[in-house]
Amino acid sequence: MSVGGAGAVYDRGYRPYDGPRGLRGAATYALYKASIRRALGIRRSWRQKFAPFLLLGIVTVPAIVNVGIGYVTRDRVVDAVEIITYREYVGVSSALLLFVALVAPDVMCPDRRQRVLPLMFARPLTGIDYVVSKVGAIASILFAFSFLPQVVLFVGNMLVSDSAAHYFSGHMDVLWKVPVSVGLLAIYYAVIGVAIASLTDRRIVAGAAVIGLFLITSISSSIIVGDIVNGQGSIGGLINVLGLPLFLRDLVFLGHVNPDSPLAGVDHGGPFAIATYVAILLLGAGVLLRRYRWVER
Amino acid sequence: MLAGSLLRIDGLTKRYPGVIALDDLSVDLPRGLVGLVGANGAGKTTMFRLLLGISKPTEGRIEVCGIDVAVDPIGVRSRLGYMPEHDCLPLDQTAADVVSTFGELSGLPARAARQRASDILDLVGLDEARFRPIGGFSTGMRQRAKLAQALVGDPELVLLDEPTAGLDPLGREEMLALVGRLGTFGISVIMATHLLDDVQQVCEHVVMIDAGRLVVSGGTDSLLERTGIVTVDVGVRGAELVAGLAKVGLSATTDDGLVEVTVEGNHQMDALRDVIAELGLPLYRLSTRLTSLDEVFLRLAGSEP
Numbered sequence: 338m339s340v341g342g343a344g345a346v347y348d349r350g351y352r353p354y355d356g357p358r359g360l361r362g363a364a365t366y367a368l369y370k371a372s373i374r375r376a377l378g379i380r381r382s383w384r385q386k387f388a389p390f391l392l393l394g395i396v397t398v399p400a401i402v403n404v405g406i407g408y409v410t411r412d413r414v415v416d417a418v419e420i421i422t423y424r425e426y427v428g429v430s431s432a433l434l435l436f437v438a439l440v441a442p443d444v445m446c447p448d449r450r451q452r453v454l455p456l457m458f459a460r461p462l463t464g465i466d467y468v469v470s471k472v473g474a475i476a477s478i479l480f481a482f483s484f485l486p487q488v489v490l491f492v493g494n495m496l497v498s499d500s501a502a503h504y505f506s507g508h509m510d511v512l513w514k515v516p517v518s519v520g521l522l523a524i525y526y527a528v529i530g531v532a533i534a535s536l537t538d539r540r541i542v543a544g545a546a547v548i549g550l551f552l553i554t555s556i557s558s559s560i561i562v563g564d565i566v567n568g569q570g571s572i573g574g575l576i577n578v579l580g581l582p583l584f585l586r587d588l589v590f591l592g593h594v595n596p597d598s599p600l601a602g603v604d605h606g607g608p609f610a611i612a613t614y615v616a617i618l619l620l621g622a623g624v625l626l627r628r629y630r631w632v633e634r
Numbered sequence: 635m636l637a638g639s640l641l642r643i644d645g646l647t648k649r650y651p652g653v654i655a656l657d658d659l660s661v662d663l664p665r666g667l668v669g670l671v672g673a674n675g676a677g678k679t680t681m682f683r684l685l686l687g688i689s690k691p692t693e694g695r696i697e698v699c700g701i702d703v704a705v706d707p708i709g710v711r712s713r714l715g716y717m718p719e720h721d722c723l724p725l726d727q728t729a730a731d732v733v734s735t736f737g738e739l740s741g742l743p744a745r746a747a748r749q750r751a752s753d754i755l756d757l758v759g760l761d762e763a764r765f766r767p768i769g770g771f772s773t774g775m776r777q778r779a780k781l782a783q784a785l786v787g788d789p790e791l792v793l794l795d796e797p798t799a800g801l802d803p804l805g806r807e808e809m810l811a812l813v814g815r816l817g818t819f820g821i822s823v824i825m826a827t828h829l830l831d832d833v834q835q836v837c838e839h840v841v842m843i844d845a846g847r848l849v850v851s852g853g854t855d856s857l858l859e860r861t862g863i864v865t866v867d868v869g870v871r872g873a874e875l876v877a878g879l880a881k882v883g884l885s886a887t888t889d890d891g892l893v894e895v896t897v898e899g900n901h902q903m904d905a906l907r908d909v910i911a912e913l914g915l916p917l918y919r920l921s922t923r924l925t926s927l928d929e930v931f932l933r934l935a936g937s938e939p
């Protein structure tokens with residue numbers, strides 16, 4: 338320390354750290370938190386915060402409208418007005434595809450482009466830990482953004498109903514069906530988005546590839562399936578990567594394939610949907626693990 | 635110098651298709667400041683990747699801080715800090731965010747990581763700039779930020795890959811001063827560089843490799859051997875001294891105003907002293923000249939088969 342005149346310059350030197358220290362679990366959780374912060378624009382400029390929270394607002398609008406109409410019509414002698422069901426609301430969450438196309442590349446590509454990966458893998462962190470952190474972060478946000486509007490819908494409907502207790506007891510099944518459905522959707526979109534983003538270090542390319550994959554497969558599927566006549570769809574409905582998790586949603590909510598869906602009337606349509614879902618998840622996980630198999634064999 | 639063994643390498647070989655990056659390298663290094671010297675492509679960065687366990691050796695065994703890298707690479711990495719040669723920091727984040735995040739990635743709790751990030755950024759001279767995005771940093775500031783992220787986890791050993799690359803002379807001196815201070819904090823350093831002056835300035839031990847093979851490993855002082863040349867400063871009367879020395883059979887030359895005398899044994903040293911005294915020359919300086927690490931490297935690497 339040197340002291341002179343009006344001021345002093347303190348050399349605080351170096352203080353060793355002797356507190357608790359974690360290993361892989363702590364490093365994975367740290368990367369998970371950092372990825373969530375980045376995805377939501379936390380500690381970044383307002384421009385980075387704008388898109389995620391705008392999308393959250395958009396997917397919450399139907400719940401607010403539904404509850405608002407229920408409130409306005411609460412004293413009228415008419416059947417309860419329900420413009421959107423919990424099952425249908427899971428479909429609204431597929432709009433979060435835009436979020437995936439925007440955020441997954443932002444969370445993945447800079448690490449490769451700015452060559453941060455060598456620094457990360459110089460920590461107690463493996464390729465698997467890295468993939469789990471990134472997919473987990475995107476899936477968590479997707480789950481939250483899909484689940485929160487459903488909570489708004491449920492609580493709002495309960496409060497504007499004649500009897501909150503009666504409404505609650507009458508909709509107990511929703512309490513597990515919604516989280517399971519949006520969980521399936523969140524993991525699926527997160528794995529696909531992150532896997533595609535891992536293939537390039539350019540965000541714009543990754544974002545376009547995510548949207549392109551979903552658009553091309555959904556259009557292709559529509560052409561193959563065509564109009565559903567007499568409740569007869571086609572196995573080609575499974576090509577639709579965007580809509581695939583909605584088949585699983587129907588299985589969760591209805592216990593069978595929805596008669597109005599492109600898989601209607603297809604033998605073993607439900608098991609086929611589950612198998613395709615699992616196969617795509619495994620493919621995405623395989624791509625990711627191969628891309629981040631950092632330690633050479 | 636710190637006590638104990640830092641690194642034990644036994645028969646280390648790393649082959650890539652068509653290239654042998656490291657060839658049967660064995661070395662035992664003490665704790666402290668170690669320079670890893672070699673030309674570009676000598677295998678320095680490959681060795682760092684092997685020490686970190688992010689690349690596996692073709693043959694051989696590595697023990698870092700008493701831990702076998704092949705057995706427990708995670709345990710090794712939790713004790714190491716790494717500063718790569720290339721740019722590697724997220725440009726759109728502040729130095730404080732980046733360093734504290736890497737502190738957490740090193741296993742520190744979030745609060746401790748933030749506190750240490752603040753301390754370390756202060757230590758490397760980035761206290762004022764810690765809330766600025768790294769994208770706006772100069773090359774010197776980026777090097778300091780890279781050093782900060784390597785230190786934030788309180789490592790036992792820091793691997794520095796060309797820490798002075800791209801720095802101006804002042805920035806280089808400051809970086810070397812920082813590296814030199816790490817030893818006093820109980821942190822061992824392995825500094826890979828092709829700049830032998832940097833190693834000579836701060837390192838206590840030197841490992842020289844060339845084309846993947848060990849050239850020499852030893853204490854810096856022991857490698858800087860005496861050359862048998864004595865440098866004498868007698869002001870403007872150098873020519874007079876050279877002539878006097880020739881009379882007693884000593885060969886001498888003048889170089890930039892200094893007289894360099896080849897001396898073998900004490901009797902010739904005595905003769906030199908006597909000539910200066912007899913001629914009544916003013917003696918401003920008399921010193922033995924040491925080799926530089928450049929000379930050692932060129933001599934030893936050149937003698938390799």
